[in-house]
Amino acid sequence: MQRTAPPTLGVLLAGGLARRMGGGDKPMRTIHGRTILERASERLDAQCDGLILNANGDPARFAASGLAVVADDVPGFAGPLAGILAALDWAAANRPELEWVASAAADSPFLPNDFVARLHAAREAAGTPLACARSGGQAHPVNALWRVSLRGDLRHALVVEDMRKIDRWTARHGVAHADWEAEPVDPFFNANTPEDIAEAERLVDVHGETR
Template sequence: MTRHEKPLQSNKVLGCILAGGQSRRMGGGDKSLMDLGGKTMLDLILARLKPQLDDIILNANGDPDRFARFDLPVAADPVGDFAGPLAGVLAGMTYAHAQRPNVTHIVSVAGDTPFFPTSLVARLCAAVPADRPVIALASSAEKLHPVFGLWPVRLKADLEDWLRSGKTGKVLAFVDCYDSVEVSFDPDPASGLDPFFNANKPDDLATVRDALSYVPR
């Protein structure tokens, strides 16, 4: 971003929590609804995201009623069956295009990553211009985390064409077609964990529960 370009403002951003996967390594079911000692993973994610954004939706497939208590709009993948994170990003773009005409970008957040940065949205927005379609992706410890990204809604048609044409569902393959920036984040100050630590396997839940014993909630 040049010094003459204005950064994106967060009031133009819709949050999209990606919970549309099948959780095979966890044994199936909804990782976002698993109990972590009185709170679910989704409770923890919302506690981090709500102070950053006023407008949030959930990307999930199947019966949306199981998420009713969270009082969030639920958008299913618009292409394929469990087609991966890019389909979730498209779900967010599609919802924004139809329901939030003032929104220019979505921020995608993984539904199994409870310690992501409290500065995520602000820093991603600060890294891109408001008037050009630049994708911003988060990183930590020199590793990219493409599920945590800021996506211009104007790329909706391109992404839909990409997925419907059967091209790879790998996030970076799509990102490489456009201007993008990487935003690096430090370890979570309370837990000491990588801020993008995600609970993929049953053993990872123990790590999350242990970290919650000393992370303020």
Template sequence: MKQPLGLILAGGRATRMGGGDKGRLMLGQRTLFARVIERIGPQVAALALNANGEVARFADLGLPVLPDGLAGFPGPLAGVLAGLDWAAVQGASHIVTVAADTPFFPEDLVPRLLLASETEGQPIALAASEAEGRALMQPTFGLWPVALRQDLRASLAQGERKVRRWAGGHGVALAPFPAGRVDPFFNINTPEDLARAEAMLG
């Protein structure tokens, strides 16, 4: 399989942070966007941002901006579909999604997702945080085949919003990542989370 394209999911409203673009939050001396781009960029053939609202506000990132195709902030699946449509135009077979508010995700995320999909013979692979013998699925960190985009479009039109349910209907491989001192999938939803992330950096 060729190197997949990458998509940063930033289409939510960040209500628990008081609104705005969470990716603009500063962690240390750099924004979350900068940290996420630095981690995912080397792992993918090209990178885009899924976000809603005024596109021009992201011009400094130098990335294609892909809004949801459905109104009302329907959730990550709409972002995945936007990425799959973009990838289809590029002639790519897969995308990998990451969340804009999760700055510590693994630097080997993409190869591990590809390996899980290939080893288990499943079309979709999702990351899982492994701690104390339990694997917690991370549904915004996944490998998605372009071949499923029309199925996803139809499912969204019928009201499907749950990533796990839709993905599970097609076959999911899990790529486990151990949660060490820092949970690689720790995400920042509140000011308290941001303070915790600052402590993790230290």
């Protein structure tokens, strides 16, 4: 696939507690024999100039993915903003030539193949440093594009202001929205429960593997 977007690091966010799945790592659940992580990684990696995984705890459990595992360094369970900050810091330290990070939920098996390009197009058109995915009119704040240079402000918001809501922080800087259709398959479908896994398998049966 020819890339038209600026060079961008991808990060899959797997820092959640998976309470609705009964604990454990949601991305390691399988849909027709392939883990959700494998599905999400395959789609996002093809669009990015490198891919990492944000996860807490023992990184060895993700060894089969071959991805660098980056943990939160904000105290406590600070939510997805802490994972995004970890990715921005990792990019600054390890890939300083990259100005952008695209994040996606690691429990999303149907990420669109134009995810990164459309986020960049939306933020360029709006003149904002941030962009967020939206499907069927619903915004998905963790599926977004971030400018690495904003990491200092984000750390201050998390550590000093105890800010946890993504929307509150992105509103400070300006965030564009990139839109996708939610039918017949929502590209930002989350596998949060065992019932969601069954629904994902049904969607693959009906609509196939690609989008």
